Amino acid sequence: MTLDHLRPVGTDGADAGHTIGVSRRAFLKAGVAGGGFVLGFGLPTFALRAAAGEPASFEPNAFIRIGSDGSLTLTMPQVEMGQGTYTSISMLIAEELEVDLSQVRLEHAPPDAKRYGNPALFGDQITGGSTSIRAFWEPLRRAGATTRVMLIGAAAKRWHVDPSECHAEQGEVVHKASRRRIKYGALAADAALMPVPEKVTLKRPEEFKLIGTPAKRLDTPLKVNGRAVYGIDVRPTGLKIATLAQSPTFGGRVKSVDDSAARKVKGVRQIVRLDDALAVVADHMGAAMKGLAALVIEWDNGPNAALTTQEIGRQLEQATLSPGAVAQNVGDVDKTIAEAVTKVDAVYHVPFLAHACMEPMNCTVHVRKDGCEVWVGTQVLARAQVAAAKATGLPLDKVVVHNHLLGGGFGRRLETDVVTRAVQIAMQVDGPVKVVWTREEDIQHDMYRPYFVDRMSAGLDQDGMLVAWSHRFAGSSILRRFFPPAFKNGLDPDTTDGAVNTAYAFPNARVEYLNVEPPGIPTAFWRSVGPSHCVFIVETFMDELAAAARKDPVQYRLALLDKSPRAKAVLRLAAEKAGWGQPLPKRSGRGVSLQSVFGSYMAQVAEVEVSKDGDVHVRRVVCAVDCGTVVNPDTVQAQVQSAVIFGIAAALFGQITLKDGRVEQTNFDTYRVLRMSEAPAIEVHIVRNTEAPGGMGEPGTAAIVPAVMNAIFAATGKRLRRPPADPADLTLA
Amino acid sequence: MAYTLNVNGIRHTVDVDGDTPLLWVLRDVLGMTGTKFGCGMALCGACTVHLNGAAIRSCVTSVESVGGARITTIEAIGNTAAGRKTQKAWLDLEVVQCGYCQSGQIMSASALLSRNPHPDDAAIEAAMSGNICRCGTYLRIREAIKQAAKSTASGKED
Numbered sequence: 001m002t003l004d005h006l007r008p009v010g011t012d013g014a015d016a017g018h019t020i021g022v023s024r025r026a027f028l029k030a031g032v033a034g035g036g037f038v039l040g041f042g043l044p045t046f047a048l049r050a051a052a053g054e055p056a057s058f059e060p061n062a063f064i065r066i067g068s069d070g071s072l073t074l075t076m077p078q079v080e081m082g083q084g085t086y087t088s089i090s091m092l093i094a095e096e097l098e099v100d101l102s103q104v105r106l107e108h109a110p111p112d113a114k115r116y117g118n119p120a121l122f123g124d125q126i127t128g129g130s131t132s133i134r135a136f137w138e139p140l141r142r143a144g145a146t147t148r149v150m151l152i153g154a155a156a157k158r159w160h161v162d163p164s165e166c167h168a169e170q171g172e173v174v175h176k177a178s179r180r181r182i183k184y185g186a187l188a189a190d191a192a193l194m195p196v197p198e199k200v201t202l203k204r205p206e207e208f209k210l211i212g213t214p215a216k217r218l219d220t221p222l223k224v225n226g227r228a229v230y231g232i233d234v235r236p237t238g239l240k241i242a243t244l245a246q247s248p249t250f251g252g253r254v255k256s257v258d259d260s261a262a263r264k265v266k267g268v269r270q271i272v273r274l275d276d277a278l279a280v281v282a283d284h285m286g287a288a289m290k291g292l293a294a295l296v297i298e299w300d301n302g303p304n305a306a307l308t309t310q311e312i313g314r315q316l317e318q319a320t321l322s323p324g325a326v327a328q329n330v331g332d333v334d335k336t337i338a339e340a341v342t343k344v345d346a347v348y349h350v351p352f353l354a355h356a357c358m359e360p361m362n363c364t365v366h367v368r369k370d371g372c373e374v375w376v377g378t379q380v381l382a383r384a385q386v387a388a389a390k391a392t393g394l395p396l397d398k399v400v401v402h403n404h405l406l407g408g409g410f411g412r413r414l415e416t417d418v419v420t421r422a423v424q425i426a427m428q429v430d431g432p433v434k435v436v437w438t439r440e441e442d443i444q445h446d447m448y449r450p451y452f453v454d455r456m457s458a459g460l461d462q463d464g465m466l467v468a469w470s471h472r473f474a475g476s477s478i479l480r481r482f483f484p485p486a487f488k489n490g491l492d493p494d495t496t497d498g499a500v501n502t503a504y505a506f507p508n509a510r511v512e513y514l515n516v517e518p519p520g521i522p523t524a525f526w527r528s529v530g531p532s533h534c535v536f537i538v539e540t541f542m543d544e545l546a547a548a549a550r551k552d553p554v555q556y557r558l559a560l561l562d563k564s565p566r567a568k569a570v571l572r573l574a575a576e577k578a579g580w581g582q583p584l585p586k587r588s589g590r591g592v593s594l595q596s597v598f599g600s601y602m603a604q605v606a607e608v609e610v611s612k613d614g615d616v617h618v619r620r621v622v623c624a625v626d627c628g629t630v631v632n633p634d635t636v637q638a639q640v641q642s643a644v645i646f647g648i649a650a651a652l653f654g655q656i657t658l659k660d661g662r663v664e665q666t667n668f669d670t671y672r673v674l675r676m677s678e679a680p681a682i683e684v685h686i687v688r689n690t691e692a693p694g695g696m697g698e699p700g701t702a703a704i705v706p707a708v709m710n711a712i713f714a715a716t717g718k719r720l721r722r723p724p725a726d727p728a729d730l731t732l733a
Numbered sequence: 734m735a736y737t738l739n740v741n742g743i744r745h746t747v748d749v750d751g752d753t754p755l756l757w758v759l760r761d762v763l764g765m766t767g768t769k770f771g772c773g774m775a776l777c778g779a780c781t782v783h784l785n786g787a788a789i790r791s792c793v794t795s796v797e798s799v800g801g802a803r804i805t806t807i808e809a810i811g812n813t814a815a816g817r818k819t820q821k822a823w824l825d826l827e828v829v830q831c832g833y834c835q836s837g838q839i840m841s842a843s844a845l846l847s848r849n850p851h852p853d854d855a856a857i858e859a860a861m862s863g864n865i866c867r868c869g870t871y872l873r874i875r876e877a878i879k880q881a882a883k884s885t886a887s888g889k890e891d
Contacts, residue, residue, distance in 0.1 A: 080831075081831050082829075082830030082831025082832065082868045083830070084830070214827075216824075216827070217827055217829070219829075219832070220823075220824060220827070220829040220832065221824060223829045223832030223835055224820045224823045224824060224829065224832075224835060224839060225767070225807060225808065225810075225811055225820060226765070226766070226767015226768070226806065226807035226808045226836050227767065227808070228832055229766070230833060232766075232769075232770065233766035235764055235766070241761055265750070266749065266750045267749065267750070283761070283762075284749070284753070284757045284758070284760075284761030284762050285756075285757045285760070285761055285770070286749065286750070286753035286754050286756075286757035286758070286761070287749070287750070287753070287757075289773070290750070290752075290753075356867060357831075357833075357867060358769075358771055358777070358779060358831065358833040358834045358865065358866070358867045358868075359769070359771075359831075359833045360770065360771070405831075405832070406831060407769070407831050407832070407833030407834075408831045408833060408867050408868065409831075410867070436770070438773060439771065439772045439773055439774070439777075634827055638827065638830060638870075638873075641869055641870070641872055641873070642830060642868045642869040642870070643869070644869065645868075645869025645871065646867065646868075646869055667772050667773075667774055667776055668772050668774075668776040668777050668865060669774070669776055673865055673867060674869065674871075675862045675863075675865060675871075676857075676858055676861045676862045676864070676871040676874065676875065677858045677862040679869070679871040679872060681872070682872060
């Protein structure tokens with residue numbers, strides 16, 4: 001396995017970037033002439049054509065490339081941001097192609113939504129929503145199988161034997177009877193001329209050799225020696241470095257600037273003034289930052305200069321007094337609640353959250369008269385190209401985007417504001433410029449997980465069992481902006497995900513959503529998207545109902561799960577492995593959560609300890625997951641560990657607040673994230689079956705927040721309805 | 734003014750202001766991009782390098798304060814016994830996810846193992862809690878440090 005393209009050639013990281021977009025096209029033209037074999041396929045119809053004739057006319061969605069030199073290259077339709085997709089995707093192809101992972105070389109896909117669109121996300125070239133395996137599970141295995149059949153066919157033809165007498169293994173076709181073997185590379189030219197099979201039979205699960213095994217990751221060797229190239233690492237020749245200050249209030253503008261001191265800083269080359277931002281261009285980031293600090297900027301704070309989070313919360317809470325668009329309505333909720341023996345009401349607020357990827361936002365751009373080149377790590381490659389075209393006014397085909405590894409994404413890199421901003425700056429700079437955001441800029445100009453207010457109401461019968469459930473909430477719809485057609489009748493499928501169609505059998509249930517866009521603060525997807533909010537609400541309120549009914553929270557949930565055996569099974573498994581019900585010391589407690597989102601079932605039990613000062617320490621997390629067919633169990637485990645730690649940071653510390661229209665948090669001191677000393681032990685129990693694979697990048701984040709909040713309740717008797725947990729609410733009086 | 738730095742055994746002369754953080758000299762002037770920028774305030778550890786074998790945060794270390802001290806970066810840490818053991822354990826235990834913070838994690842871990850070949854949990858936490866990982870690889874980092882401590886990779890100590 002090689003990843004040559006992911007590291008700089010010589011000292012110029014840009015060289016590596018060039019090979020990604022350009023070599024692909026060069027190959028398409030030269031592939032057959034050079035004796036190579038290109039196989040492309042389209043989705044979802046699997047329109048496949050052999051490489052002979054006009055390879056440039058292919059419209060493939062993902063690629064297998066077998067060179068006559070024996071090289072085997074896989075082009076990755078999804079981007080690698082730590083979730084392990086480069087390995088999992090390669091496993092899908094390699095399983096059916098019958099090659100070892102050690103034999104393949106990986107390439108980033110170029111921007112091209114037609115060929116690399118994600119079938120699960122509007123066909124757009126998006127890596128997000130825990131969709132990679134779900135979307136590409138079948139098409140990529142089919143691509144591998146089709147290629148294998150054609151290679152076998154070519155070998156059989158050469159040997160004058162029936163293809164059924166041959167099989168493939170480890171990159172070779174074998175004719176067992178005559179003990180002949182031939183490598184794929186030697187068959188490449190012939191295979192390109194073989195007819196494309198109309199149907200291929202995919203392996204049955206019991207035939208998998210690779211899928212289901214903890215295969216080693218393919219992207220990591222260069223990540224332990226400093227040679228991996230992230231967007232922030234590219235160094236095209238003549239590069240300048242810029243850093244920027246954007247209006248501290250959203251919608252504000254630059255009124256005036258005195259840059260005389262900044263210009264005197266050694267290494268500062270240029271000050272770029274935009275309508276709502278200033279950038280200092282320099283020889284290195286040290287000079288750029290020093291220059292930025294020396295700027296004296298007066299801002300026109302604009303229409304949001306008085307905005308506070310309290311005011312946003314007040315407006316959203318007010319909005320929930322009116323009915324919303326109905327996302328789900330079963331039975332007669334109002335009547336049942338009115339007649340219920342016990343009525344439970346609660347109002348929750350969930351805060352704005354920043355992404356805080358370890359690699360701060362950055363983008364490198366070279367604008368020339370006749371074209372524009374962009375280097376960036378992005379979850380939305382094709383959108384990045386569009387953003388650069390729009391900002392420069394150039395036609396799309398004059399914009400070249402080089403994709404790079406992402407130092408974290410978490411939804412932040414689904415947005416192209418960073419690309420647009422970098423292009424605006426680069427348009428005023430002669431030569432390539434890398435625009436690097438400081439951490440302060442990254443936190444204060446993020447696009448945030450929305451603030452939501454949820455008004456909950458439920459009715460219980462004489463046994464405390466749930467008879468009616470009402471959930472009404474107000475806040476931002478990200479999809480309405482991100483993909484407008486998905487917003488219909490006041491609803492979108494993401495914002496209510498996790499609130500509607502839960503695993504529970506509710507006899508009477510209504511879910512209503514009020515689309516209210518708070519002014520003056522941009523919102524975006526955040527790891528575990530809609531469920532990051534909805535699962536917290538559903539699972540915390542469920543705990544409130546169990547408490548009101550004086551029932552055990554696990555038993556209370558189990559009684560509602562008769563229609564969902566998979567949900568029931570993970571809940572039982574998590575409870576059993578966690579030692580649910582066994583005694584804990586004072587001020588310690590266990591909390592549970594259950595969800596079925598992203599196509600995966602997950603239950604978590606968190607165990608917390610609360611100090612007398614109100615500090616919460618999560619000691620242990622037990623997770624049971626049924627994500628259907630497991631591609632790589634080690635990746636599943638790693639993603640749960642990752643998602644849990646990400647979610648605990650949100651539960652305990654995470655909130656972005658506004659004062660005078662400005663984000664109050666600035667860096668990791670005021671926007672705390674979890675550190676090693678705060679990390680719990682995490683156990684992951686995977687239920688193995690052959691159901692369709694579910695997503696695994698995000699479920700763990702949605703599940704942990706309610707589990708922690710419910711554990712805090714168990715430990716202290718305090719119900720926290722406004723995360724993050726505030727120690728002031730939890731001190732021992 | 735000009736400063737001469739000893740980076741991974743090679744002398745480099747750079748002409749920058751004396752208060753320029755070492756991080757930017759490494760990344761932008763010398764082109765050694767393995768050392769990462771995360772916060773600029775010594776809060777996250779992504780920029781960790783070794784100064785005479787000890788872990789320091791290069792984002793708050795001015796170039797003028799370094800003098801002739803030996804600077805070791807992630808690009809050369811594999812030349813040391815502790816560094817090589819650490820890198821191997823990182824891959825063996827599949828620590829890495831996005832990987833952006835891992836240069837700093839490996840530099841902190843290898844500095845720890847150099848001065849304390851068999852650290853206990855408390856020593857590991859003390860040495861590593863200044864390094865943030867948003868992918869949450871902490872559990873595997875802890876295990877990898879323990880595995881590296883058990884292994885017997887040979888090589889020049891730094």
